[in-house]
Amino acid sequence: MAEHTVKAFDTEIGQLRGLIAEMGGIAEVMIRDAVDALANHDEALGLEVIETDARLDALEAEVDRLAVRVIALRAPMADDLRDVIAALKISGVVERIGDYAKNIAKRVTEMEHSKKLGPLTLVPAMADIAQGMVRDVLNAYGARDADLAVEVIKRDEKLDNFYDSLFRNLVAHMMESPSTISSAAHLLFVARNLERIGDHATNVAEMVYFAATGLYYSEREGGKKDI
């Protein structure tokens, strides 16, 4: 590519990364607000999260449009092309993370007995882990930091264990207090959504690892095949 084209490409890749960072920031706030809305039964905050999701959809569409334009105009090769494709994929994942947060927010109005549910007190700590994974994986993406990406991947196990323990906790709670079964069922989905957010952050972390090192995470030295 000619000098001025290279500069234009760098500017555009910078724009793509900026849009994704913005999406990540919004998704993080959505996770925190959704869980706060649930913990405090704050329907107005829940509604705000639901409405914010449209902003994430619009940003994803903007990433798509810009990525297609960059490919069409600059015809990037090899690493540069992979960078643009990664932006396309990561924006899609962040948009889905927002969907999970929206899904949590939607349950605020459905959980009338929420304040009585003991296991609800565990959810904010679980959300902290998920939110931290989203924040750090997008920092790792911005800085092409493979070590931070690996760190995020390892944290997913902690989140999975949290989910398993919350699942058992909720089932036990349902057996003891059948009147809270409906609310507890909603809380099961909330826990599941947080666990899925961690899975998606892990997927992004694996993409970041690959982009930074050229190796698949499962193929790294000392690593084992993750299924």
Add this chain to the structure above:
Amino acid sequence: MAEHTVKAFDTEIGQLRGLIAEMGGIAEVMIRDAVDALANHDEALGLEVIETDARLDALEAEVDRLAVRVIALRAPMADDLRDVIAALKISGVVERIGDYAKNIAKRVTEMEHSKKLGPLTLVPAMADIAQGMVRDVLNAYGARDADLAVEVIKRDEKLDNFYDSLFRNLVAHMMESPSTISSAAHLLFVARNLERIGDHATNVAEMVYFAATGLYYSEREGGKKDI
């Protein structure tokens, strides 16, 4: 593009479409087998579904590689580029549909009381709708058939209603038979996974609609904005 390049592009786009059709076929079988495994408590069949998911991952990686190669070598413009990007996105969605089927299959071993659960008998009918949506939306993609895509989108409401009714049914069941709560909780997730498969088929249908008509589904004449 020169004549021979055009032909090469058509061949490659055909390959992309072929790979996606193959992925769709596998995802369909996974949905049916996962639900059959659950209904008949067939652990071997469940394991088969779990193992098949790796094939879907491999095909998605193949779509990615081929799409990147097509973009790099042929530098397609406008509609052709959009076609390649659509292939990238749709393969990602079909892979996630496979994840949901795998998730259902994983619950076969965890639901020991499955045969006693009345609401389980409703799951195969719900799975039929989800499976039909996946089949038809991929046919719509292959044939660029906007009408069939609209038909798939409309069917999603039926699936959502099915899910809502199954949710209420399962919660009522939990209250009546606390000993089945753990299995019923797993079944809640199964229903939710089927509902999400429908959402993903709907997303693909909207992409197909856009590709075939140049209009967003929500902007169509007589249509309303779907939130």
